[in-house]
Amino acid sequence: MELLLDIPEKITWHMACHVADVPEDGGVCALIEGRQIAIFNFSRRGKWYATDNQCPHRQQMALSRGLIGSQHDEPKVACPFHKKTFSLESGKCLTDEAYKIQTFPVRVKDNRVFIGI
Amino acid sequence: MSTTKTIQVVVVGNGMTGYKFCEKLVARSEEGSKIGITVFGEEPRVAYDRVHLSAYFDGKSAEDLELAPASWYQERGITLYLSDPVVAIDRTARQVRSHHGVVVNYDYLVLATGSGAFVPTIPGVDKEGVFVYRTIEDLDLIQAHARTARKGGVLGGGLLGLEAAKALLDLGLQQTHVIEFASRLMPRQIDEAGSDILKEQLQQLGLHMHLSKSTREITGEKKIDGLLFDDNQRLDLDMLVISAGIRPRDELAKAAGLATHPRGGIVVNESLQTSDPAIFAIGECALVHQMIYGLVAPGYEMAEVVAAQLTGKTKEFKPFDMSTKLKLIGVDVASFGDPFLSEPACRTIRYENKAKGIYKRMNLSTDGKYLLGGILVGDASQYNMLLQTYKNAILLPPNPEDLMLGSRGGEAEEAGAGVLSLPDDALICSCEGITKGMICEQVETHGQTSVEALKKSIKACTGCGGCTPMVKDLIHAVMKKQGIYVRNLICEHFDYTRQELLDLVKLNDLRTYNSVLDHFGKGDGCEVCKPLVASVLASAWNENVLANNLAPVQDSNDRFLANIQKGGTYSVVPRIPGGEITPEKLIVIGEVAQKYGLYTKITGGQRIDLFGAHVGDLPAIWETLIAAGFESGHAYGKALRTVKSCVGSTWCRFGVQDSVSFAIEIENRYKGIRSPHKLKSAVSGCIRECAEAQSKDFGIIATEKGWNLYVCGNGGSKPQHAQLLATDVDKEMCVRLIDRFLMFYIKTADPLTRTATWLNKMEGGMAYLKSVVVDDALGIAASLEADMQKLIDVYRCEWKEVVETPELRRHFSHFVNAPAEKDPTVGFDELRGQKKAKEWAVS
Numbered sequence: 001m002e003l004l005l006d007i008p009e010k011i012t013w014h015m016a017c018h019v020a021d022v023p024e025d026g027g028v029c030a031l032i033e034g035r036q037i038a039i040f041n042f043s044r045r046g047k048w049y050a051t052d053n054q055c056p057h058r059q060q061m062a063l064s065r066g067l068i069g070s071q072h073d074e075p076k077v078a079c080p081f082h083k084k085t086f087s088l089e090s091g092k093c094l095t096d097e098a099y100k101i102q103t104f105p106v107r108v109k110d111n112r113v114f115i116g117i
Numbered sequence: 118m119s120t121t122k123t124i125q126v127v128v129v130g131n132g133m134t135g136y137k138f139c140e141k142l143v144a145r146s147e148e149g150s151k152i153g154i155t156v157f158g159e160e161p162r163v164a165y166d167r168v169h170l171s172a173y174f175d176g177k178s179a180e181d182l183e184l185a186p187a188s189w190y191q192e193r194g195i196t197l198y199l200s201d202p203v204v205a206i207d208r209t210a211r212q213v214r215s216h217h218g219v220v221v222n223y224d225y226l227v228l229a230t231g232s233g234a235f236v237p238t239i240p241g242v243d244k245e246g247v248f249v250y251r252t253i254e255d256l257d258l259i260q261a262h263a264r265t266a267r268k269g270g271v272l273g274g275g276l277l278g279l280e281a282a283k284a285l286l287d288l289g290l291q292q293t294h295v296i297e298f299a300s301r302l303m304p305r306q307i308d309e310a311g312s313d314i315l316k317e318q319l320q321q322l323g324l325h326m327h328l329s330k331s332t333r334e335i336t337g338e339k340k341i342d343g344l345l346f347d348d349n350q351r352l353d354l355d356m357l358v359i360s361a362g363i364r365p366r367d368e369l370a371k372a373a374g375l376a377t378h379p380r381g382g383i384v385v386n387e388s389l390q391t392s393d394p395a396i397f398a399i400g401e402c403a404l405v406h407q408m409i410y411g412l413v414a415p416g417y418e419m420a421e422v423v424a425a426q427l428t429g430k431t432k433e434f435k436p437f438d439m440s441t442k443l444k445l446i447g448v449d450v451a452s453f454g455d456p457f458l459s460e461p462a463c464r465t466i467r468y469e470n471k472a473k474g475i476y477k478r479m480n481l482s483t484d485g486k487y488l489l490g491g492i493l494v495g496d497a498s499q500y501n502m503l504l505q506t507y508k509n510a511i512l513l514p515p516n517p518e519d520l521m522l523g524s525r526g527g528e529a530e531e532a533g534a535g536v537l538s539l540p541d542d543a544l545i546c547s548c549e550g551i552t553k554g555m556i557c558e559q560v561e562t563h564g565q566t567s568v569e570a571l572k573k574s575i576k577a578c579t580g581c582g583g584c585t586p587m588v589k590d591l592i593h594a595v596m597k598k599q600g601i602y603v604r605n606l607i608c609e610h611f612d613y614t615r616q617e618l619l620d621l622v623k624l625n626d627l628r629t630y631n632s633v634l635d636h637f638g639k640g641d642g643c644e645v646c647k648p649l650v651a652s653v654l655a656s657a658w659n660e661n662v663l664a665n666n667l668a669p670v671q672d673s674n675d676r677f678l679a680n681i682q683k684g685g686t687y688s689v690v691p692r693i694p695g696g697e698i699t700p701e702k703l704i705v706i707g708e709v710a711q712k713y714g715l716y717t718k719i720t721g722g723q724r725i726d727l728f729g730a731h732v733g734d735l736p737a738i739w740e741t742l743i744a745a746g747f748e749s750g751h752a753y754g755k756a757l758r759t760v761k762s763c764v765g766s767t768w769c770r771f772g773v774q775d776s777v778s779f780a781i782e783i784e785n786r787y788k789g790i791r792s793p794h795k796l797k798s799a800v801s802g803c804i805r806e807c808a809e810a811q812s813k814d815f816g817i818i819a820t821e822k823g824w825n826l827y828v829c830g831n832g833g834s835k836p837q838h839a840q841l842l843a844t845d846v847d848k849e850m851c852v853r854l855i856d857r858f859l860m861f862y863i864k865t866a867d868p869l870t871r872t873a874t875w876l877n878k879m880e881g882g883m884a885y886l887k888s889v890v891v892d893d894a895l896g897i898a899a900s901l902e903a904d905m906q907k908l909i910d911v912y913r914c915e916w917k918e919v920v921e922t923p924e925l926r927r928h929f930s931h932f933v934n935a936p937a938e939k940d941p942t943v944g945f946d947e948l949r950g951q952k953k954a955k956e957w958a959v960s
């Protein structure tokens with residue numbers, strides 16, 4: 001479905017879950033090598049995104065439970081705790097410049113979702 | 118004009134009017150005529166907003182100030198040469214030549230060369246540290262120099278001088294002086310008395326004022342070190358900004374043999390033609406009606422006049438109103454019409470309040486019927502209305518001073534109604550030539566009900582911005598006239614209010630978020646509109662909030678049917694209607710808490726909260742609770758919370774009715790219904806009011822004859838007592854009134870507005886609410902009751918459904934790929950033998 005360009009050489013792809021495990025226009029959290037990754041099925045755009053699950057504001061493991069959407073054209077997720085919002089593309093916090101999260105490439109193949117780390 | 122051949126238009130100057138001319142010409146030529154446009158600009162950048170130049174010091178970038186990006190010209194086929202002034206015009210060959218040697222032929226030439234700062238011939242003006250205030254480059258130089266300067270001065274106490282002084286103040290200079298030759302500030306706009314007040318106010322802002330000072334010399338070696346005045350006094354300065362007026366840039370025209378004025382300015386007629394009919398001049402370089410218009414609005418009108426003529430229309434430039442309002446000094450100053458008329462040519466009303474720093478003056482016609490001009494210092498909030506009254510020759514009311522003082526003590530509402538009394542052709546936005554009629558039409562028939570929308574649709578408020586307050590007043594007044602509540606739009610994805618969306622959802626039978634977004638929204642939604650639409654769908658259909666793919670659009674609490682806590686665990690609040698609970702049920706709660714290690718507390722709502730549950734444990738916890746006869750308490754939802762009760766006549770020696778039974782009945786009736794905000798209720802068994810019913814959204818108090826119903830009370834940060842809606846009604850009537858009241862609230866309240874706030878914003882207040890709910894003035898009582906009954910009929914405990922539906926239950930795990938594992942970052946501390954959430958980690 002979605003193949004990201006410019007993927008650096010050393011990426012390892014981890015199978016995270018099946019497509020059906022992730023609600024449409026919603027997120028889930030996957031445990032990948034001890035790390036919590038939030039995975040979003042942005043089905044309105046036919047896109048997948050992956051980010052840190054931890055919100056840098058108060059270190060809450062919560063972003064996968066946040067609401068996704070867009071601000072102008074930028075796809076974003078809002079932390080359920082205090083509604084800081086983060087770009088799903090760049091990881092930049094759109095409401096407070098002090099914060100940033102990491103984003104990861106996602107690949108979907110044979111109904112399985114892979115995260116590149 | 119020929120329509121087959123392309124007409125070549127060359128514009129000299131890419132300033133504010135030069136740009137506006139291109140914009141207008143392009144807009145018109147799109148209507149049919151073929152026009153080729155070439156623009157030469159002397160400055161290195163595309164045209165920018167000179168009016169808001171000072172914003173550059175407030176953090177606006179040069180790009181922010183651009184009127185349009187370079188691509189704008191490209192996309193419209195306009196050839197743009199920057200940093201390349203035109204140096205010669207060959208009128209016989211109809212050619213211009215630029216500094217870099219570019220030669221272009223023209224059919225029509227438009228001179229929009231603006232003006233430069235007028236620099237008086239004082240010895241020393243060429244010293245280092247002496248600046249003018251006109252371009253972005255000037256500001257860069259000033260900013261760089263100010264870093265090492267302590268004392269700054271501005272030569273000139275007019276409109277622009279005071280603006281420059283404010284800028285120096287903001288740049289952090291230790292001292293800023295204003296030196297004015299005349300005996301008063303802003304001599305072209307205000308009188309002596311106004312100047313006195315203004316001077317005092319500016320001194321309070323930290324500016325030092327020197328009036329009636331004639332400067333003999335700017336002293337210093339290479340660099341300025343001060344000013345020497347004609348009275349032999351000295352003022353030490355490290356820098357000076359000269360703002361002594363403007364000098365039209367007519368040198369190019371003069372060299373080409375066009376008529377110019379000895380004191381500066383390219384002479385044009387009412388068609389804005391120079392002495393050569395193929396050459397026009399617009400903006401600050403043009404001398405029309407024997408004057409230079411040093412403001413942007415007349416310049417834009419000139420652009421319009423020439424653009425119209427080049428596309429085959431006839432249009433003339435009429436004398437233009439020069440009323441002004443100073444933008445940013447921190448003290449309101451405005452003048453309009455003829456501010457200096459004096460008796461006996463007029464009747465003058467003056468108002469002065471030295472303590473508050475306010476001075477106002479109105480000049481009326483001798484018969485007292487019309488406003489001829491005036492001055493406002495210290496408070497210019499009435500400026501727009503006064504300006505319109507003057508410009509449109511509106512007949513003055515019997516007490517015209519009310520216009521300038523505002524209706525004292527009265528409601529601010531009147532100002533809003535006043536704007537509607539203006540004639541339709543009243544010019545509201547003079548920069549863009551927009552009339553009251555045009556704005557009203559946009560609001561009435563095109564639904565453009567915000568300033569942002571009007572900026573896009575007709576460019577209102579995009580020039581100097583001075584008309585913005587009046588445009589807002591107009592929008593509100595028109596909407597009010599149409600009987601529309603001022604609309605609170607949801608977010609960038611929905612141009613609707615919650616009420617409108619609720620109606621649309623019902624009318625179109627929409628059941629999913631995406632269908633609502635596809636029908637009535639745009640983009641992908643966000644954390645504001647998603648829960649809102651979810652709540653609207655719930656209010657409309659009362660279906661399970663996790664059904665229809667709605668889980669991902671619910672706010673976290675509704676998505677997991679529990680309140681998220683510090684640390685990421687959840688709370689569990691089973692419903693305990695009326696606060697009545699059996700020992701058996703109490704034991705089950707205790708057992709569940711023990712098994713899952715939950716903190717327990719009696720809440721302020723007469724029930725029990727279990728805190729600290731892992732998301733993966735929620736379904737199992739609820740399975741046990743439901744088996745014991747509990748239901749969801751909706752502590753997570755914008756829905757009915759609790760109906761508190763006092764023990765009432767069943768045990769209490771004062772009780773006159775069975776308040777517990779009624780509370781339980783009420784709680785079971787309205788449980789699960791979603792509303793704009795949470796709903797709370799209480800029933801007391803007598804006038805002593807132990808259940809605190811008068812602090813609730815709807816509260817009931819027993820009387821000897823029946824029940825009193827109170828509505829719109831609130832606890833929280835702004836407590837408000839509920840007000841009496843009905844007296845001594847029987848149970849059945851009481852319930853019907855509550856049905857109507859709640860449904861009316863659900864249908865009309867803004868999102869996240871409690872009933873108290875809803876009532877506070879309601880026009881007509883309690884009397885109106887009563888007329889709708891009790892007297893059925895709108896004739897909707899029956900349908901409100903029916904709508905409520907529908908919601909009640911489809912109620913099902915949503916937790917029960919989740920527990921019984923594997924597909925829904927599956928989503929209650931922390932890790933999608935390790936459902937049995939709990940979030941290892943969750944931690945607790947111990948407190949009085951129970952646990953509590955770990956403190957926030959603060960980054």
Ligand code: SRM
Nearest residue numbers: 680688719720721722723724726752758831832833834871
């Ligand atoms: C648990 C409880 C405190 C307690 O330990 O007693 C409580 C806890 C919370 N209250 Fe409350 N309120 C509780 C009774 C009250 C009361 C008293 C009452 O209902 O009699 C009030 C004042 C009455 C009122 O609402 O008019 C009250 C006024 C608020 C407000 C302010 C509402 C307002 O209109 O200003 C908020 C904030 C809000 O809703 O926006 C709030 C919000 C909250 C939230 C939901 C904050 C949040 O978003 O996390 C707390 C949830 C805790 C949790 O995770 O479960 N809570 N809260 C009470 C639960 C009652 C229940 O059984 O459902």
Ligand SMILES: Cc1cc2nc3c(=O)[nH]c(=O)nc-3n(C[C@H](O)[C@H](O)[C@H](O)COP(=O)(O)OP(=O)(O)OC[C@H]3O[C@@H](n4cnc5c(N)ncnc54)[C@H](O)[C@@H]3O)c2cc1C
Nearest residue numbers: 130132133134158159167202203230231400401411412413
């Ligand atoms: C600090 C400041 C604040 C102001 N505040 C207000 C206000 O609040 N309200 C208001 O109405 N007005 C205000 N004005 C005035 C307003 O900015 C001017 O009226 C407006 O910019 C005039 O537009 P213009 O196009 O005629 O001239 P300009 O914007 O000056 O543009 C003329 C352009 O032509 C260029 N040029 C000159 N000669 C040549 C040549 N031979 N070849 C090529 N290019 C050439 C110039 O370099 C310049 O870029 C303010 C001005 C300043 C400086």
Ligand code: SF4
Nearest residue numbers: 763765769772802803
């Ligand atoms: S209000 Fe007080 S006195 Fe009245 S019934 Fe309730 S507990 Fe008794």
Ligand code: FES
Nearest residue numbers: 055057058079082
């Ligand atoms: S923890 Fe995410 S916004 Fe505060």
